[in-house]
Amino acid sequence: MKPYNICIVEDDQKVAELLQTQLVRFGYEATVIGNLEGIDAEVLACKPHLVLLDINLPYYDGFYWCRRIRQHSKVPIVYISARSGEMDLVLALESGGDDYLTKPFHPEVMMAKLRALLRRTYGEYAEAPTNEDEVEVQGLVLDVHRHTVRSASTSGEIVLSLSATEAGLLRRLMEAQGKIVSRDDLLGALWDDTQFVDDNTLTVNIARVRRKLEELGLPTAIVTVRGQGYRLEVEAGV
Missing domain, CATH: 3.40.50.2300 (Response regulator)
Known part of the structure; x- marks a missing residue:
């Protein structure tokens, strides 16, 4: 190889x-x-x-x-x-x-x-190929391969690009179906060597995803649950 x-x-x-x-x-x-x-x-x-x-x-x-x-x-x-x-x-x-x-x-x-x-x-922890190209929650659509996101509720078709980390964070929150995802869970899902990851790195990436969703008309979709983590409430952001 x-x-x-x-x-x-x-x-x-x-x-x-x-x-x-x-x-x-x-x-x-x-x-x-x-x-x-x-x-x-x-x-x-x-x-x-x-x-x-x-x-x-x-x-x-x-x-x-x-x-x-x-x-x-x-x-x-x-x-x-x-x-x-x-x-x-x-x-x-x-x-x-x-x-x-x-x-x-x-x-x-x-x-x-x-x-x-x-x-x-690229390696053993890379996202495995699946037949599922998109993840959708209440009109919010994430293309898991192209790393793009769009919202069916947006006036006019707006497609935003995400970094691999942003796409991974959003996918984890979407797949939780409104349940709380802890910070440790998010860190572990995206960075396997978490001992070398500054906690601020997660905070900054969450903020970046929030701004992308705000551009889609979903300014409050990511909810911070103090002391527990985050959850996605797409309807609350519409």
């Missing part, structure tokens, strides 16, 4: 080479992006299974490039940055990232995060 290809976007050549060496040592292919003026085109040409993306880059920051990549690809993106502020994590996820590593980080922590995300996306 051909190894996974990891694309590295890092302006510090020494750090980029260290990351590349580490990934190759663990059996991955690793490509360092050289042209930092056209990162989105370089990444798409690389056809990676996952992208490691620094935030502090010349020309434009990593948030900008993540948004550009997301216009054309749903490839998993993990930010790597010396920034450790909570707002940096929020911006990273808001821009379409899947996870965040704060420098300096232990190589084993990085590899655990990457392995978990690769398994979720």
Whole structure:
């Protein structure tokens, strides 16, 4: 089986080479992006299974490039940055990232995060193919393969794209049929190595899904049940 290809976007050549060496040592292919003026085109040409993306880059920051990549690809993106502020994590996820590593980080922590995300996306924990293309709850329709959502109650047909994480969260809530889904349940369903997941990551992703549903005219569809978790009430949002 051909190894996974990891694309590295890092302006510090020494750090980029260290990351590349580490990934190759663990059996991955690793490509360092050289042209930092056209990162989105370089990444798409690389056809990676996952992208490691620094935030502090010349020309434009990593948030900008993540948004550009997301216009054309749903490839998993993990930010790597010396920034450790909570707002940096929020911006990273808001821009379409899947996870965040704060420098300096232990190589084993990085590899655990990457392995978990690769398994979720492509490996044994990836969503199994089914004959069911869509999940529907009271007019809210999730395309589980294309990662899009629409609402039959929306005036005019609006179809919104979701990240893989957003789609997974929404699907878990929809399949619960209005029952409460705990935070631990959501974390476990989406990130198998939960010991390396900041609880804020779930909070930010829930907020992103809420905003998508608000665009569909469902501003209060995700209900927070204090101390217990979340449930989906589509009728309450109509």
